[in-house]
């Protein structure tokens with residue numbers, strides 16, 4: 001049974017950073033306002049936030065070459081602090097306590113760690129604490145890491161029996177072609193029997209690891225387990241509130257179950 005009042009919101013690095021790679025505090029603040037609104041309207045929210053690596057990259061200039069693993073470890077270690085600190089300050093304005101959950105793919109295999117992790121997030125929710133989740137990028141560096149935070153957010157939604165998963169990136173949803181081309185149309189609803197493979201763009205943003213291909217894959221898998229999945233644009237004003245209050249008139253792609 002899914003809990004219809006429980007929502008997992010995943011925010012991509014590209015939503016949280018400006019074109020120069022700086023943390024976009026104005027956007028973060030707007031997202032926090034909307035999450036506070038959701039909570040005031042009876043929703044339990046779990047936030048899966050990317051942005052650690054992108055944010056850390058801007059914090060430290062190094063004058064020598066770093067390989068990709070070193071970059072990921074170094075920048076995520078620095079960036080995660082900044083990210084969580086910012087969320088802490090912003091949510092505090094609403095008297096919302098947040099708790100940080102850094103996780104790994106292996107914690108989602110049935111067993112003690114899975115149970116502990118679920119119990120941890122449940123106890124947070126029961127006590128009104130908002131879990132802010134990210135991959136533990138400092139140690140997850142091999143092929144054992146999540147494909148990206150889209151996959152992670154799907155696993156969190158399933159683990160917690162959420163009714164809805166919202167994937168926020170800088171695009172309105174899935175289009176019938178290149179979103180930049182005027183002839184491309186947004187696909188509003190995806191039914192379980194629909195196959196959109198031919199429409200999925202493989203290009204990615206520079207900020208994070210995800211992309212539409214992985215969002216589509218996650219969305220399908222998660223919807224198959226009975227969770228409504230929404231792909232929407234986190235750069236649109238008030239998107240989370242509008243998706244709840246007036247979904248008919250709010251641009252997004254929804255995977256129905």
Ligand code: GLU
Pocket residue numbers: 013049050051052053054076134135137147148149150207208209210
């Ligand atoms: N965990 C990474 C970060 O916080 C993001 C992974 C992704 O882009 O999905 O930077």
